[in-house]
Amino acid sequence: MKKAAVLLMCMALASAAAGCSGSGERNTPNAAAVQAQMTEGRESAGDELTVSGNSRDAETALQNTDRVQNGKDLASGESGVLIVYFSVPEDVDISGVDAVAGASIVVRDGEKMGNTEYVAELIRETTGGDMFRIETVDSYPLDHDPLVDQAADEQDEDARPQLASHIENLDQYETILLGYPNWWGDLPMPLYSFLEEYDFGGKTVIPFVTHGGSGASGTIDTISELEPEAQIYEDALVISRNDVADSAKTVTDWAKGLALQERSQEALLQETAVLETTAASSAELPFPLGQKIESDSFTGNAYIEMMIANDETYHFPQTNHLTFEPGARSSWHSHGGMVLLITGGKGFYQEEGKQPISLVPGMIITIPAEVKHWHGAKADSWFSHIAVEVPGENTSNEWCEPVDEETYRKLV
Numbered sequence: 001m002k003k004a005a006v007l008l009m010c011m012a013l014a015s016a017a018a019g020c021s022g023s024g025e026r027n028t029p030n031a032a033a034v035q036a037q038m039t040e041g042r043e044s045a046g047d048e049l050t051v052s053g054n055s056r057d058a059e060t061a062l063q064n065t066d067r068v069q070n071g072k073d074l075a076s077g078e079s080g081v082l083i084v085y086f087s088v089p090e091d092v093d094i095s096g097v098d099a100v101a102g103a104s105i106v107v108r109d110g111e112k113m114g115n116t117e118y119v120a121e122l123i124r125e126t127t128g129g130d131m132f133r134i135e136t137v138d139s140y141p142l143d144h145d146p147l148v149d150q151a152a153d154e155q156d157e158d159a160r161p162q163l164a165s166h167i168e169n170l171d172q173y174e175t176i177l178l179g180y181p182n183w184w185g186d187l188p189m190p191l192y193s194f195l196e197e198y199d200f201g202g203k204t205v206i207p208f209v210t211h212g213g214s215g216a217s218g219t220i221d222t223i224s225e226l227e228p229e230a231q232i233y234e235d236a237l238v239i240s241r242n243d244v245a246d247s248a249k250t251v252t253d254w255a256k257g258l259a260l261q262e263r264s265q266e267a268l269l270q271e272t273a274v275l276e277t278t279a280a281s282s283a284e285l286p287f288p289l290g291q292k293i294e295s296d297s298f299t300g301n302a303y304i305e306m307m308i309a310n311d312e313t314y315h316f317p318q319t320n321h322l323t324f325e326p327g328a329r330s331s332w333h334s335h336g337g338m339v340l341l342i343t344g345g346k347g348f349y350q351e352e353g354k355q356p357i358s359l360v361p362g363m364i365i366t367i368p369a370e371v372k373h374w375h376g377a378k379a380d381s382w383f384s385h386i387a388v389e390v391p392g393e394n395t396s397n398e399w400c401e402p403v404d405e406e407t408y409r410k411l412v
């Protein structure tokens with residue numbers, strides 16, 4: 001296809017903006033209420049599981065521990081994501097049970113797991129991060145009453161239980177997902193030992209919590225106090241133990257929404273390459289400006305330069321270079337699959353329902369087909385990227401509303 005014709009096609013697509021058709025809180029006055037919630041939760045869970053009170057299945061417990069500690073899980077750190085969790089699966093008989101929630105366990109494919117442990121596994125399956133289980137030198141009782149008594153005593157004494165497991169390669173992780181159960185309206189005391197052992201300064205900590213009715217209580221604030229230099233993610237995952245067994249979709253959606261791959265990419269690039277990428281003029285960008293895009297589907301001036309035309313001999317993908325002046329951006333839109341290779345300046349990419357991602361040269365964004373999104377420059381810099389089209393079958397271009405000016409101005 002001739003360059004001019006392709007250009008015309010791009011313009012036509014861009015201008016076809018036809019609208020988007022296409023606390024058990026022993027320290028608070030609520031102690032009695034929370035204890036009642038917990039007791040109620042245990043009773044109903046007990047009904048479901050037919051708890052017999054037998055002694056713990058030691059073999060299963062050992063397998064659980066091995067799975068996390070044998071080095072397979074706490075691996076290379078390549079993903080930049082570490083999933084840390086603390087979990088105490090209580091002693092219940094699981095014989096004859098395939099998959100059901102218990103007082104403090106989930107049974108998955110005949111395997112017994114703590115509630116928080118199960119959520120951690122789901123997160124790992126979604127994000128591909130490495131796994132680390134917080135363990136104590138003195139293990140906790142697995143019968144409920146002695147367990148809650150010990151936890152209460154530890155809290156009264158402000159104890160710091162000695163940890164049996166330690167992270168060797170913390171430097172390799174930018175993002176720490178931190179999972180724990182609510183214990184007496186607070187972090188379990190081993191979490192205090194853990195958070196005091198490590199400095200997560202410069203890292204993002206993303207909490208996930210399981211509970212028996214009190215939610216996360218004040219634990220997120222406590223993590224912020226113990227890790228003042230870390231960025232604590234506000235939209236923590238908080239799941240009642242009654243919902244844990246059926247939480248796969250909730251957990252997966254939440255974990256996907258964290259956009260961890262892009263976070264690690266951005267952190268890695270900021271470390272290694274381009275800390276200051278502001279482009280004060282288009283002359284600082286590596287590719288020519290191309291032609292101005294005349295379209296209502298862009299705010300501010302954007303330019304397009306065709307790089308590679310799709311051809312029927314070698315099937316090269318249609319590839320264009322786009323440049324945005326400071327503040328310029330596309331409207332919300334969707335199309336077939338596309339890969340953005342960031343070449344200059346500073347910009348944003350945002351998918352509907354997700355946080356915007358800051359873009360710097362070297363980053364790669366894969367846009368799935370039919371996902372509504374926008375991209376463009378930051379307010380103080382020119383911005384450019386290569387767009388490789390991977391349209392797929394039965395996909396269409398849909399142009400929607402502009403990115404709201406007030407929302408855009410608040411982005412940094």
Ligand SMILES: Cc1cc2nc3c(=O)[nH]c(=O)nc-3n(C[C@H](O)[C@H](O)[C@H](O)COP(=O)(O)O)c2cc1C
Pocket residue numbers: 023024025034038086087088089090103104105113114115116117147148149151152180181182183184185186210211212213214215240241
């Ligand atoms: C010692 C102890 C104290 C607890 N305290 C609370 C509490 O204050 N509020 C609450 O909502 N749930 C409380 N729970 C319930 C747990 O938070 C809940 O069962 C959790 O899902 C257990 O996670 P795990 O199986 O990963 O250990 C407590 C449980 C235990 C064992």
